[in-house]
Amino acid sequence: MTQPKSNNRRSHDRRRRVDAAIVLPLVGAVLVFVPVLWPSADSATPVNTSSASIYLFLVWAAMIFGAVILAYILRPSTSAEPSDD
Amino acid sequence: MISLDLLIGLSVLYVIFLFVVAFLAERAAQRGRGAWLRSPLIYTLSLSIYCTAWTFYGAVGFAARSGLEFLTIYLGPTGVMIGWWLVLRKLVQIGRAERITSIADLISSRFGKSTLLGGIVTALAVIGTTPYIALQLQSVTLSLEVFNENASANGPASIAFWVAVGLAVFTIIFGTRNLDVNERHSGVVMAIAVEAIVKLVALLAVGAFVVWGVAGGVGNVLNSIDASPIARWEVSNARWLGLTFLSAAAFLCLPRMFQVLVVENSDERHLAVAGWAFPLYLLAMSLFVVPIAVIGLELMPAGSNPDLFVLTIPLAFGQEGLAMFAFLGGFSSATSMVIVAAIALSTMVSNHLVTPIWIRATESGASVSGDIRSVVLLSRRVSIAVVLGLGYLYYWLSGGGTALAAIGLISFTGMAQVLPAMLGGLFWRNATGIGAAFGLLVGFTVWLYSLFLPSFGPDVMLSSDVIENGPWGIGWLRPQALFGVTGLDPVIHAVFWSIALNAFVFVVGSLLTSPTPMERLQMMQYVGVTDLGRQARGRVESGADSEDLLIMAQRILGPEEAQFLFRSAAAGQGLTGYLPEPTAEFLEQLERSLAGSVGSATANAMLTQMLGQSNVSVEDLLAVADETAQIMEYSSQLELQSAELTKTAQQLKDANDKLMQLSHQKDAFLSQISHELRTPMTSIRAFSEILQTAGLSAHDQTRYASIILEESQRLTRLLDDLLDLSVLENGQVQLDLSHVQLGDILNRAVDAADPEGQLKIKRRKSAEDKHLMTDAGRLAQVFINLISNARKYCDGDPKELTIRTRNQGDFVVIDFVDNGTGISRADQSVIFEKFARVSDQQKAGSAGLGLAICKEVMANLGGTVAYLPGQGGAAFRVAVPKEYQATGG
Numbered sequence: 008m009t010q011p012k013s014n015n016r017r018s019h020d021r022r023r024r025v026d027a028a029i030v031l032p033l034v035g036a037v038l039v040f041v042p043v044l045w046p047s048a049d050s051a052t053p054v055n056t057s058s059a060s061i062y063l064f065l066v067w068a069a070m071i072f073g074a075v076i077l078a079y080i081l082r083p084s085t086s087a088e089p090s091d092d
Numbered sequence: 093m094i095s096l097d098l099l100i101g102l103s104v105l106y107v108i109f110l111f112v113v114a115f116l117a118e119r120a121a122q123r124g125r126g127a128w129l130r131s132p133l134i135y136t137l138s139l140s141i142y143c144t145a146w147t148f149y150g151a152v153g154f155a156a157r158s159g160l161e162f163l164t165i166y167l168g169p170t171g172v173m174i175g176w177w178l179v180l181r182k183l184v185q186i187g188r189a190e191r192i193t194s195i196a197d198l199i200s201s202r203f204g205k206s207t208l209l210g211g212i213v214t215a216l217a218v219i220g221t222t223p224y225i226a227l228q229l230q231s232v233t234l235s236l237e238v239f240n241e242n243a244s245a246n247g248p249a250s251i252a253f254w255v256a257v258g259l260a261v262f263t264i265i266f267g268t269r270n271l272d273v274n275e276r277h278s279g280v281v282m283a284i285a286v287e288a289i290v291k292l293v294a295l296l297a298v299g300a301f302v303v304w305g306v307a308g309g310v311g312n313v314l315n316s317i318d319a320s321p322i323a324r325w326e327v328s329n330a331r332w333l334g335l336t337f338l339s340a341a342a343f344l345c346l347p348r349m350f351q352v353l354v355v356e357n358s359d360e361r362h363l364a365v366a367g368w369a370f371p372l373y374l375l376a377m378s379l380f381v382v383p384i385a386v387i388g389l390e391l392m393p394a395g396s397n398p399d400l401f402v403l404t405i406p407l408a409f410g411q412e413g414l415a416m417f418a419f420l421g422g423f424s425s426a427t428s429m430v431i432v433a434a435i436a437l438s439t440m441v442s443n444h445l446v447t448p449i450w451i452r453a454t455e456s457g458a459s460v461s462g463d464i465r466s467v468v469l470l471s472r473r474v475s476i477a478v479v480l481g482l483g484y485l486y487y488w489l490s491g492g493g494t495a496l497a498a499i500g501l502i503s504f505t506g507m508a509q510v511l512p513a514m515l516g517g518l519f520w521r522n523a524t525g526i527g528a529a530f531g532l533l534v535g536f537t538v539w540l541y542s543l544f545l546p547s548f549g550p551d552v553m554l555s556s557d558v559i560e561n562g563p564w565g566i567g568w569l570r571p572q573a574l575f576g577v578t579g580l581d582p583v584i585h586a587v588f589w590s591i592a593l594n595a596f597v598f599v600v601g602s603l604l605t606s607p608t609p610m611e612r613l614q615m616m617q618y619v620g621v622t623d624l625g626r627q628a629r630g631r632v633e634s635g636a637d638s639e640d641l642l643i644m645a646q647r648i649l650g651p652e653e654a655q656f657l658f659r660s661a662a663a664g665q666g667l668t669g670y671l672p673e674p675t676a677e678f679l680e681q682l683e684r685s686l687a688g689s690v691g692s693a694t695a696n697a698m699l700t701q702m703l704g705q706s707n708v709s710v711e712d713l714l715a716v717a718d719e720t721a722q723i724m725e726y727s728s729q730l731e732l733q734s735a736e737l738t739k740t741a742q743q744l745k746d747a748n749d750k751l752m753q754l755s756h757q758k759d760a761f762l763s764q765i766s767h768e769l770r771t772p773m774t775s776i777r778a779f780s781e782i783l784q785t786a787g788l789s790a791h792d793q794t795r796y797a798s799i800i801l802e803e804s805q806r807l808t809r810l811l812d813d814l815l816d817l818s819v820l821e822n823g824q825v826q827l828d829l830s831h832v833q834l835g836d837i838l839n840r841a842v843d844a845a846d847p848e849g850q851l852k853i854k855r856r857k858s859a860e861d862k863h864l865m866t867d868a869g870r871l872a873q874v875f876i877n878l879i880s881n882a883r884k885y886c887d888g889d890p891k892e893l894t895i896r897t898r899n900q901g902d903f904v905v906i907d908f909v910d911n912g913t914g915i916s917r918a919d920q921s922v923i924f925e926k927f928a929r930v931s932d933q934q935k936a937g938s939a940g941l942g943l944a945i946c947k948e949v950m951a952n953l954g955g956t957v958a959y960l961p962g963q964g965g966a967a968f969r970v971a972v973p974k975e976y977q978a979t980g981g
Contacts, residue, residue, distance in 0.1 A: 028178070029177065031175065032171050032174050032178065035170075035174055035175075036171060039336065040332070042325065042332060043332060053324045055318050056159055056160060056318070056322055056323050057318050057323075059325045060160060060317070060382055063167075064375065064379070067170065067371070067375050070170060071368050074371065077174070077177075077368075078364035081364055082361075082364065
């Protein structure tokens with residue numbers, strides 16, 4: 008990080024970070040909407056509320072962790088005003 | 093048993109504590125020590141007003157009724173926050189760049205500063221928020237009743253009433269102190285942050301007590317969950333998806349959320365922290381909800397209200413302290429929501445309903461009528477009271493019986509109607525104001541008809557016949573089964589149809605109409621905000637008089653800020669003094685500053701009124717130049733350079749003009765000086781000759797001699813002045829520095845300049861108690877000059893001179909304002925030149941060197957003296973450094 012990089016490389020890095028910022032909520036949405044695929048309550052193998060809670064809170068924690076990383080990689084020095092090359 | 097009085101006493105103490113917190117924070121911010129008040133942590137905590145009493149009490153009730161479905165309300169905002177880069181970042185950037193004051197302002201400003209759209213969104217917000225405020229009043233009342241088994245003399249309605257009154261007072265005191273919304277409410281935000289911590293800790297404490305104190309550990313709780321009535325995952329897919337979407341939409345659109353997310357945001361970078369910290373807060377708030385619900389269902393007697401488990405479980409186990417703490421947590425959740433919602437709504441009501449009507453009503457407009465600030469502030473205060481009154485009315489009408497979660501969802505659906513217009517405005521170039529207005533109206537109507545009105549129950553607002561069979565028996569218009577779609581949950585049904593029809597009408601309406609030029613300009617600011625620098629736009633250079641603009645700006649922004657704005661704009665244009673040229677850029681800047689106080693539509697309307705027809709002609713021009721505008725978007729860089737060049741050219745031109753002027757002045761000076769010297773010389777010579785002739789009476793001799801003496805004194809004075817001036821101009825002056833009191837110098841100057849008391853001088857001696865290190869004699873010379881000018885030239889009757897003193901950084905600023913007609917614009921630029929005399933009066937033999945000397949003296953003292961326009965009469969402003977500092981070299 009401390010070594011100067013070429014403009015090309017830097018803008019590529021930046022684009023990757025911005026992509027990460029867009030992908031995180033999408034992945035989060037997919038994981039949160041997984042319960043839609045679960046069998047209904049009157050089926051033979053219903054999902055327990057306890058395991059559903061554990062799943063949802065784990066997904067939630069993972070999203071928060073992802074957002075922490077996002078905040079780190081998008082911190083001001085790297086997200087300075089977009090000035091592609 | 094805890095008595096009701098104890099609880100009320102506790103609440104009052106708690107509110108006093110919040111007052112103190114808010115007051116201290118406000119004071120720290122005013123003294124510039126408030127940097128920590130604007131930290132990402134405080135920002136994150138302030139977002140927690142999303143978690144109202146609905147979360148604190150209602151989430152447990154929600155979970156007890158429908159299991160994990162309550163999580164949708166927190167997963168939606170989590171998605172918005174972790175995706176902050178996509179939408180929130182842009183909202184905050186626009187909010188700061190355009191000085192947006194509310195969500196109504198955002199929509200109105202994006203679609204060509206439309207007053208109509210601002211009004212629609214405001215009306216929607218007031219109607220949509222009213223049930224929500226009622227919900228908070230209801231929850232405080234319910235929670236008090238828990239402690240009060242023997243019904244007291246005060247009915248629940250009177251408790252709700254006094255809570256509403258108390259909140260109105262708090263909000264008015266801390267919410268309407270500043271007019272400029274961009275100044276932010278540091279006090280309120282700090283109080284909310286404290287409340288955020290109280291409610292989180294309270295809920296966690298109850299949760300921990302339930303899990304480890306009652307159930308005996310996590311394992312037991314999981315077993316209890318699987319044995320409870322909500323053991324199975326039975327959330328309908330439509331509700332899981334629909335409510336998550338709804339809560340995400342409401343998170344962006346609720347007036348109070350917009351207030352803390354966008355308006356109170358002081359730094360875009362705080363979003364990155366809040367992007368993970370706020371979801372973490374939500375997770376912590378939700379963590380113990382299911383355990384509390386399950387244990388409550390297991391242990392509490394059948395039929396007890398699950399909305400109150402947070403209070404009743406600790407009470408049932410004799411934990412009165414914990415219960416009181418939980419009560420405070422619920423009280424915090426309710427009060428913080430109501431305070432911020434009332435601030436946000438009152439800003440919207442005053443900016444988008446009251447002020448536009450008021451401006452239209454006073455046809456003459458902003459330029460003539462009185463102080464606008466007091467009107468706006470008053471209307472905000474009244475709006476706060478009205479909003480809380482409406483909330484109380486809804487509570488009273490609905491009887492306070494509905495489940496908390498149901499009320500909350502109704503409110504959410506109402507405000508979510510703004511979402512299509514907001515997202516379309518941010519990302520879609522072809523969105524038009526007409527499309528947005530129709531979309532909003534359609535969505536709003538569907539919401540009213542299918543959710544809000546039926547929510548009062550059958551036969552209150554809509555007859556049960558209409559609900560069962562549709563109006564006039566038309567089956568496909570049944571409010572809860574539109575177009576024959578039956579079997580859907582009423583909330584999801586309303587969300588689906590209102591948002592779908594709203595978005596559809598918005599898109600079709602936008603495609604069928606074309607944006608006005610003003611909308612096109614705003615579109616470029618909004619859609620392109622992250623990629624482009626700002627460009628000048630809007631108005632042609634007009635005949636607007638800067639002085640009139642200054643007078644208006646002073647009314648809205650207050651004198652100091654307005655003068656600062658005008659002065660720095662003038663400096664930016666390479667001019668001195670307070671009056672910049674009314675260029676397009678300056679008007680744009682002025683409009684944005686005004687928008688920070690009164691909203692963009694109003695600010696635009698005021699300027700348009702002042703500038704006459706010019707705005708219309710800009711629109712015409714723009715319609716022609718529209719194609720060019722498209723290209724201009726991509727050449728902002730070029731434009732910047734050319735602006736730089738223009739500025740340099742302007743400065744060169746100014747310098748050249750100045751040189752020409754100086755050359756003329758030199759010639760004029762020489763001829764002036766010979767004239768000024770010649771006149772007394774001529775009379776001296778003439779009277780000396782007369783004296784030489786014999787036969788004059790002694791009386792005549794004395795008279796002629798005294799004329800000669802007078803004329804030679806005038807000559808001497810003139811030569812003294814000239815000498816003084818040349819010494820000052822060459823900077824060879826010897827300053828006699830000492831420590832002095834400003835008041836003493838002013839006393840001396842007043843005595844010397846106006847010994848006979850012809851002027852009525854208004855001073856505030858207490859403000860003049862300022863210590864200076866300067867040359868007292870020289871400073872007094874300047875004051876004497878200004879005071880005697882007022883005495884000589886002021887044409888007020890009786891003559892009055894106001895001397896105002898105040899600190900400004902390292903300087904002391906002294907204003908001398910008289911009650912005469914002032915100095916015309918053309919003369920303002922020459923009065924500080926040598927031999928400039930505005931009138932032709934030759935009173936007191938002055939040669940017009942006074943102000944020129946003042947200017948040089950002040951330059952030597954390291955200060956300035958300048959003409960201050962827009963004060964009524966002639967006004968001069970002297971700025972003296974508190975400590976004289978020799979300039980290097």
